[in-house]
Amino acid sequence: MRSSGQDQQQVRSIWQKLHIDLPLLLGILSLMALGLFIVFSAGGQSIDIVYRQAIRLGIAIVVMLAIAQIPPLSYQKWAVPVFVLGLLMLVAVLLFGHVGKGAQRWLDLGFMKFQPSEIMKLIVPIMIAWFISQDNLPVKISTIVWAFILVLIPTLLIAKQPDLGTSLLIASSGIFVIFLAGASWKLIGVCVGLGSAFAPVLWMFLMKDYQRQRVMTFLNPEQDPLGSGYHIIQSKIAIGSGGVNGKGWLQGTQSQLEFLPERHTDFIFAVFSEEFGLMGVGVLLSVYLFIIMRGLWIAVNAQNAFTKLLAGSITLTFFVYVFVNIGMVSGLLPVVGVPLPLVSYGGTSMVTLLAGFGMLMAISTHRRFHT
């Protein structure tokens, strides 16, 4: 047993040389594999859609592994210029952006379309973590105020596109850094208070009609069962009718007969719950919990404040994805366009997400090389 322990030590060091965090990779790969099966079921049982998703996943994994090779402390050098560039691109999106699905999110670079808000998902936590780690922890109030402003600018620019889901994720990634940096509880209390005071302003002036409609629908989906409440009602029916054991893979009537909208993207969790039931949901949530625990473990064991804050923020933001998506699909939260991470069909957000995991792996594996 001792020898096998030594082998393990050796194995681990190989992984470390490759800058791969094995538990994290296993968690990610198992979710991706599960995702492919559900995408097949939700996408009208077309193998094409599975191929396309697999290719995207492959690209995303390559991106993750590439990023894992970059020492995390080097991010700090690039934090400010990239952040500023990101903000400029967001402004450019608002001015000349390409309109798709009723929102202005895309920047047409001629050879490719590009979504700057995705990049911001990575830059904002880096920027805030760098900014806060300049000083000793716990973070000072003045720093928090500046940090808030830094978070708010991209958040508002993205909310204006409008892309409520992404702006929410970006805001939380910044706020998590501030929280983990030890913002005083008093301040947190004041912020929550201010936030609730800000809600009516958000409702009155900043939200678009369709966003308000989503909230209204969330509060009472049955008032318009064929219109805007349809998504939520059908989703709840899909989940509820799955029962404990589920209807079986490819047997979900709500998804196979297309009653469920956005089956292979935002509402893929409903397909999963319908076909695999409460048991499946338990397993899925456990895998997510495992990844989050691993992420937080990496954060706690990171070697300096910057990497700790960054790792913590990436992990908790990943959780926000999970929570917002499942919460929305199961009727706990209003409908916001957030995919189920690592499972939903779709490219852009997947790459960003895995880039984040690449940074986590870098933080986990590069510490030896640093004092």
Place this chain on the structure above:
Amino acid sequence: MSPRRIIIRNHSAEANLFARRTFIAFVGVLSLLLILFSNIYLLQVDSFEKYQTRSNSNRIKLLPVAPNRGLIYDRNGIILADNKPVYSLAVIPEEVDSLEANIQEISKLLDISVDRQEKFFKAAKGKRRFKQIELLPRLSEQQVALFSVNQHKFPGIFVDARLKRYYPFSELTTHNLGYVARINRKDANKLKQQGKFENYAATHGIGKLGIEKYYEELLHGTIGHQEVEINNQGRIIRTLNYTPPVQGKDLTLTLDIELQMIAKRALSGKRGAVVAMNPRTGGILAMYSNPSYDGNLFVHGISSKNYKKLLNSKDLPLINRAVQGYPPASTVKPFLALTGLEEQVITASTKIWDPGWYQLEGLPNKYRDWKKWGHGWVNLTKAIEQSCNIYFFDLAFKLGITKISTMMERFGFGDYTGIDIHEESRAIMPSVAWKRDRYNKSWYTGETLSVGIGQSYWTVTPLQLTQAITTLVNHGERKVPHFLKATKEIAKDEEGVSQSTLEEVIYEEQAPLVLKQEKHWDLVLEAMHNTVQKFGATAHAPFKGAKYDAAGKTGSAQVARIKQNEKYDAGTTQENKRDNAMFIAFAPYKNPEIVVAVAIENVAKGGGGTNAGPVARQIMDQYFGNREITSSMDSSSSQLNAKTLQHMHQSQLAQTQESD
């Protein structure tokens, strides 16, 4: 932003702070995951049944399947109401490559009007692309053939067949069978009230008139259901379950279609009706009202032009005259004579002097006999044979209106006979109470005299007359006139083998009309026998040379009131004010098998004997003869016969297939 400074960091304090915060965040993550899980637990465990039901109601749909309507046959198994496939051209837009080009091409092939094409494109806009839309209704056989040859060029376009009611004898049977037509809002409301609407979910037509209406419940059958799985567009994915419909019962009528044909031929060119009935059962052998109309027109929805034509026709073809009231005139004299005997105001030997007129004491009005110079001494038998009015004026005066109406009501006059169609009229049996109700006036004796010769307010339907003669020839045993002889139920057993069960309809026995003296029946019947058999009696001529022993009574009803001392002359009287001719008959005299009543409106000249009598004669000749119709009909009727044979052949074929 502050410039980079050199700061002294307390790494372990920072690590502790961070660890604490991370732990708090982890607790937050855990509790939020728990909330998610509990919410999903609520959905999947606590509300499982609710959502399962809703999921099923999303995907499972019950498609109603219409039962086939029961067929109607005459007494010899000849089909009178059939279900015939009607072909229409239908299109499923989704399956047609270039819709407009294809529609144009097929329109050229089948000569489809631009209007129809526009109608189609309009309909196509509002429907799902996988639902079929009708392009051309009611294809002719040539069109079906033409399309079938070219079908391979038009994927997504096909011939759709649907069963529709078809009456092979068209106007010959319309007044009896009625017809089936589209369920309108009124029908739908009625069905809803009766709680039968669901059973009609897939049914297009409903019996509107006659037997089709009366026996709607028997004919319709029970709806079947196809349980299908559908997707969110309503497209059928697969069939989960199938409950076949139970087809309606087939009806066999007492009607004899050959006798019916004779009735039609006998009445051709006349307005009137004839009813022939079997007095032993009450089964209607023939009932025809002329002119008639083609019920098939209504099956497909009659055009308003055609309907107006029927509605506004002076000859009133829509009315079933067999169940409408006519002044009975002298045809009711046998019944009045019987009343006199029963009430003992006369005997068989009572004699009256007929000078050609009758006058009530103290009144100036003279009531005339049809024979200007009178019949001289008249007894009961002679009074009926010669249809002597004076005898019956005197009899009616002696009886009084109350005794007359009471007895006549016992024969069924003034009331529904109970026949199995709804169009029947009660007609009018006047009485003191009736006149008070109707006109709020008292009864005059003069009116009693008119009632004595079947005039005044009195009206009877030809059907009531057949019912009354039936009671007479049966010595008081009453029968309810009816069409339905037997029902046939075809049910499939578990192996899908059809089994048919024939069930004869048994009609309830009626309380008999009992006279104080049984011999009075024969007295009157014998007088009716004489009326036909005695040379010179009123009904002798029409039955001269008949091979069977008939009895009967004539009647000529005044339609217009003739003023005192005015002479009626058919030639100078307006057509619609001319006399009606009536006739009742039965045969054979001993043990009658058939009773006949005839009413003909506004005859040119002569009375019941010359106009209505021959109609009854032809019916009886057919009934007793060797089915003369099959040998000596003209060419148009032999065509009908060919059709008949074909139908018989088909039904036999169907039967052999069922028994296989």
